[in-house]
Amino acid sequence: GAGVSQSPSNKVTEKGKDVELRCDPISGHTALYWYRQSLGQGLEFLIYFQGNSAPDKSGLPSDRFSAERTGGSVSTLTIQRTQQEDSAVYLCASSMTGSGVGYNEQFFGPGTRLTVL
Amino acid sequence: GQSLEQPSEVTAVEGAIVQINCTYQTSGFYGLSWYQQHDGGAPTFLSYNALDGLEETGRFSSFLSRSDSYGYLLLQELQMKDSASYFCAVARASSYKLIFGSGTRLLVRP
Numbered sequence: 001g002a003g004v005s006q007s008p009s010n011k012v013t014e015k016g017k018d019v020e021l022r023c024d025p026i027s028g029h030t031a032l033y034w035y036r037q038s039l040g041q042g043l044e045f046l047i048y049f050q051g052n053s054a055p056d057k058s059g060l061p062s063d064r065f066s067a068e069r070t071g072g073s074v075s076t077l078t079i080q081r082t083q084q085e086d087s088a089v090y091l092c093a094s095s096m097t098g099s100g101v102g103y104n105e106q107f108f109g110p111g112t113r114l115t116v117l
Numbered sequence: 118g119q120s121l122e123q124p125s126e127v128t129a130v131e132g133a134i135v136q137i138n139c140t141y142q143t144s145g146f147y148g149l150s151w152y153q154q155h156d157g158g159a160p161t162f163l164s165y166n167a168l169d170g171l172e173e174t175g176r177f178s179s180f181l182s183r184s185d186s187y188g189y190l191l192l193q194e195l196q197m198k199d200s201a202s203y204f205c206a207v208a209r210a211s212s213y214k215l216i217f218g219s220g221t222r223l224l225v226r227p
Binding site for chain 2: 004031033035040041042043044045048050056059091093095104105106107108109110111
């Protein structure tokens with residue numbers, strides 16, 4: 001597609017339920033990132049994929065959070081046993097490569113607003 | 118550790134010039150980038166500085182001083198549509214993830 005897409009755009013769930021958030025990166029982008037943004041805050045890095053591998057999962061808040069990427073394209077972020085503090089906007093971004101050489105602009109999707117009741 | 122500091126809010130008048138500062142502390146600094154985010158929207162890339170000096174892109178310019186661990190975003194000829202949040206973000210050497218500041222909310226008044 002023309003840009004990064006995410007689904008659903010909004011998700012309301014009850015505490016304790018599992019949720020899956022989906023990201024479709026820009027075609028051909030090998031690097032994919034998940035960030036979390038709480039209201040009025042900056043973006044918090046969660047995880048980075050290069051192809052289907054995740055060299056850096058250091059930002060995942062707990063073992064309730066997991067992510068996978070298949071076919072070097074679509075990624076799914078799963079949150080198990082959701083808690084109220086998980087409420088935030090989850091943003092996905094992609095870039096052509098993840099190399100530190102030069103700079104690879106990250107293109108962001110519109111985000112999924114997660115509300116845990 | 119690593120941290121970025123930027124003002125939480127700035128207000129300016131349409132047509133004016135505004136500067137948003139960013140100071141950072143990080144190991145392995147590679148470059149400083151700026152993103153714009155309108156309410157409810159996705160962050161969009163504005164600029165990137167890897168070397169000291171000023172980068173100009175239309176009405177927006179970005180400056181970096183590596184020795185001072187400091188940068189700024191300069192917005193000229195402000196328009197109402199420039200009302201948004203602006204984030205500085207550090208790219209670390211041989212890395213890929215961006216470390217974001219908490220953002221500066223810019224309000225442009227008529």
